[in-house]
Amino acid sequence: MTAYEPVIGLEVHAELETASKMFCACEVVDSTSARPNTAICPVCLGMPGVLPVVNRQAVEYGLMVGLALHCEIPAFNQFARKSYFYPDLPKGYQISQYEYPLAVNGWLEIDLPDGASRQIRIRRAHLEEDTGKLTHVDGHSLVDLNRAGVPLLEIVSEADIHSAEEAEAYARKLRAILQYLGVNSGDMSKGVLRFEANVSVRPVGSDELRTRTEIKNLNSIRSLARGVAYEIERQTAVWESGGAVQQATMGWDETRQVTVVQRVKESADDYRYFPEPDLPVLEISPEWVETVRAQLPELPDAKRDRYMNALGLTRYDASVLVAERAVAEYFEAALAAGGDPKQLANYITGDVFRQMNLEGREREEIGSLRLTPQALAQLVTLVQQGTINHGIAKRLLETLYAEGGDPAALVEQQGLAQVTDESVLAGAISAVLDENPDEVARYLAGEDKLIKFLMGKVMKALRGKGDAQIVQRLLADQLEARRV
Amino acid sequence: MTIDRQTVEHIAELAKLELTEDEIELFAGQLSAILEYVERLQTVDTDAIAPTASVLPLRNVLRPDEARPSLPRDEALANAADQAEGQFRVEAVLEDV
Numbered sequence: 034m035t036a037y038e039p040v041i042g043l044e045v046h047a048e049l050e051t052a053s054k055m056f057c058a059c060e061v062v063d064s065t066s067a068r069p070n071t072a073i074c075p076v077c078l079g080m081p082g083v084l085p086v087v088n089r090q091a092v093e094y095g096l097m098v099g100l101a102l103h104c105e106i107p108a109f110n111q112f113a114r115k116s117y118f119y120p121d122l123p124k125g126y127q128i129s130q131y132e133y134p135l136a137v138n139g140w141l142e143i144d145l146p147d148g149a150s151r152q153i154r155i156r157r158a159h160l161e162e163d164t165g166k167l168t169h170v171d172g173h174s175l176v177d178l179n180r181a182g183v184p185l186l187e188i189v190s191e192a193d194i195h196s197a198e199e200a201e202a203y204a205r206k207l208r209a210i211l212q213y214l215g216v217n218s219g220d221m222s223k224g225v226l227r228f229e230a231n232v233s234v235r236p237v238g239s240d241e242l243r244t245r246t247e248i249k250n251l252n253s254i255r256s257l258a259r260g261v262a263y264e265i266e267r268q269t270a271v272w273e274s275g276g277a278v279q280q281a282t283m284g285w286d287e288t289r290q291v292t293v294v295q296r297v298k299e300s301a302d303d304y305r306y307f308p309e310p311d312l313p314v315l316e317i318s319p320e321w322v323e324t325v326r327a328q329l330p331e332l333p334d335a336k337r338d339r340y341m342n343a344l345g346l347t348r349y350d351a352s353v354l355v356a357e358r359a360v361a362e363y364f365e366a367a368l369a370a371g372g373d374p375k376q377l378a379n380y381i382t383g384d385v386f387r388q389m390n391l392e393g394r395e396r397e398e399i400g401s402l403r404l405t406p407q408a409l410a411q412l413v414t415l416v417q418q419g420t421i422n423h424g425i426a427k428r429l430l431e432t433l434y435a436e437g438g439d440p441a442a443l444v445e446q447q448g449l450a451q452v453t454d455e456s457v458l459a460g461a462i463s464a465v466l467d468e469n470p471d472e473v474a475r476y477l478a479g480e481d482k483l484i485k486f487l488m489g490k491v492m493k494a495l496r497g498k499g500d501a502q503i504v505q506r507l508l509a510d511q512l513e514a515r516r517v
Numbered sequence: 518m519t520i521d522r523q524t525v526e527h528i529a530e531l532a533k534l535e536l537t538e539d540e541i542e543l544f545a546g547q548l549s550a551i552l553e554y555v556e557r558l559q560t561v562d563t564d565a566i567a568p569t570a571s572v573l574p575l576r577n578v579l580r581p582d583e584a585r586p587s588l589p590r591d592e593a594l595a596n597a598a599d600q601a602e603g604q605f606r607v608e609a610v611l612e613d614v
Contacts, residue, residue, distance in 0.1 A: 051582045052582050052583060052584045053582050053583060053584040053585070058580070058583065058584055058585035059584065059585075059587045060584035060587065061584070068590075068603065069602070069603045069604045070590050070593055070594065070603055070604060070605070071587065071590055072587045073587055073588060073593050074587045074588050074593075075588070078588075078593060086578060086579070086580045087578065087579050087580070088579070088580060088582050089579040089580065089581060089582060090581075090582030091582070092579065111570050119610065120605070120607045120610060125532075167610065168604070169609060172608075172609045173599075173601075173606050173607065173608060173609055174606070174607050174608070174609050174610050175601060175602060175604035175605070175606055176604055176605035176606070176607060177604050178605070308570040308571065310571070312578075313571055313573055313575035313576050313577070313578050314570055314571060314576050315576065315577055316576050316577055
């Protein structure tokens with residue numbers, strides 16, 4: 034049977050977090066919570082006689098994204114009218130860019146779960162305006178135009194993506210870059226970042242492009258991965274059964290976890306693009322590009338490399354830490370408070386994430402934990418200085434996670450400091466050996482692994498606070514001493 | 518190129534204009550005349566002229582990113598054919614574009 038491989042391209046719409054809209058001075062408000070139609074004016078209402086004026090900050094945010102994605106920035110930029118009649122844009126057209134977009138020919142490096150990385154080419158990124166929101170009730174639609182005219186950057190990849198995992202990795206990396214740049218919160222639940230996937234499949238090894246479908250309504254990165262995986266399977270099954278995939282717009286049904294046909298495309302859409310007569314052309318000089326480039330913050334890939342080279346972290350730990358801007362900031366705050374980088378990385382990617390998973394918290398919420406980065410740094414330092422051992426540190430971390438507080442003070446109050454006094458430790462050990470004569474005898478008869486059992490008993494007797502290394506040494510000594 | 522009645526009716530529908538029979542006739546004639554004029558323009562030899570998107574001697578007209586007060590909602594909705602819950606109310610449009 035023929036094996037099939039998917040060919041996937043992603044289109045991303047990212048609202049740019051400016052204070053005002055793309056072409057008018059209306060405030061950009063949270064369209065999921067603001068009172069409807071309170072941030073609209075004659076320009077975004079499409080009243081006759083108004084003129085749009087481009088928001089400089091939106092252009093610069095777009096340039097930042099273009100540069101972060103290694104794009105070329107053409108000097109000549111032009112806005113275009115994309116005609117369509119739908120009540121979410123009252124003008125009857127959307128101001129977008131067509132032949133002359135802001136940024137072209139870039140690439141994005143994705144990190145795959147197996148540790149490999151790949152470059153996905155970016156075809157273009159262009160500026161446009163977002164549309165309003167429709168709510169359908171009782172045979173009518175209600176129109177809220179607060180979102181109409183909000184600056185939007187459309188980022189289009191080449192069809193370089195060949196699995197649902199790669200699509201997910203692309204989405205995660207792009208989202209991280211937008212967050213690092215501070216141009217988009219990445220909050221997909223509020224719709225400020227939206228992904229659409231174009232998916233087709235073809236026999237492995239062929240370079241033909243078969244009929245594709247477009248998947249919409251992907252409200253999270255998980256939905257994106259599942260929607261793409263589902264669509265790959267569905268299309269493969271269609272071809273395998275001798276059928277043909279039909280060109281269509283599919284919607285991802287989150288409840289049923291399937292894609293459903295929203296609209297069958299019989300002819301290409303005719304948007305009748307033409308140059309926007311109300312806006313003069315936009316020239317982006319090399320000087321302007323360099324000014325913006327100089328403002329770029331350290332981006333995820335550069336940060337990952339620095340963590341590896343300067344801090345000695347593994348590629349895996351470094352990648353996990355930089356994947357979310359909030360996590361990288363947390364890590365760096367802990368680092369600034371004096372924690373050891375490797376230990377901090379271990380605790381964050383281990384115990385801290387585990388606690389957050391138990392609570393169902395997203396990693397980007399790390400900044401709001403009761404366990405502050407400073408407390409984590411102190412905890413790590415207490416272990417390194419030998420004040421507490423690892424086991425106690427793990428328990429203390431759970432307390433700090435749940436209640437917050439100061440690690441050193443808690444160690445003091447609860448008497449958690451490591452016991453290193455050899456006479457105390459030796460006393461505990463001989464008591465345990467006296468209480469467990471059978472195990473001692475079996476150990477001495479050659480059952481080496483019983484030392485772990487005895488070690489556990491001793492640590493329990495010391496309420497977890499014994500210095501593990503000293504206990505291990507003294508225990509071995511005492512056992513040998515009993516070998517008569 | 519001539520614009521027939523049907524095309525005028527279609528354009529009127531898209532523009533949400535109600536036209537009388539007489540107006541349809543009138544505009545069909547006027548729109549045809551305009552398009553015929555544009556057709557004449559298309560016969561001019563422009564090979565030696567660089568394409569342009571705009572005849573205005575302007576570029577990079579930009580504004581700072583500062584929000585200013587929007588319209589009071591009542592005013593913004595004043596011309597709406599129908600409204601409900603502070604929103605424009607239109608006939609159901611379920612098909613995604």
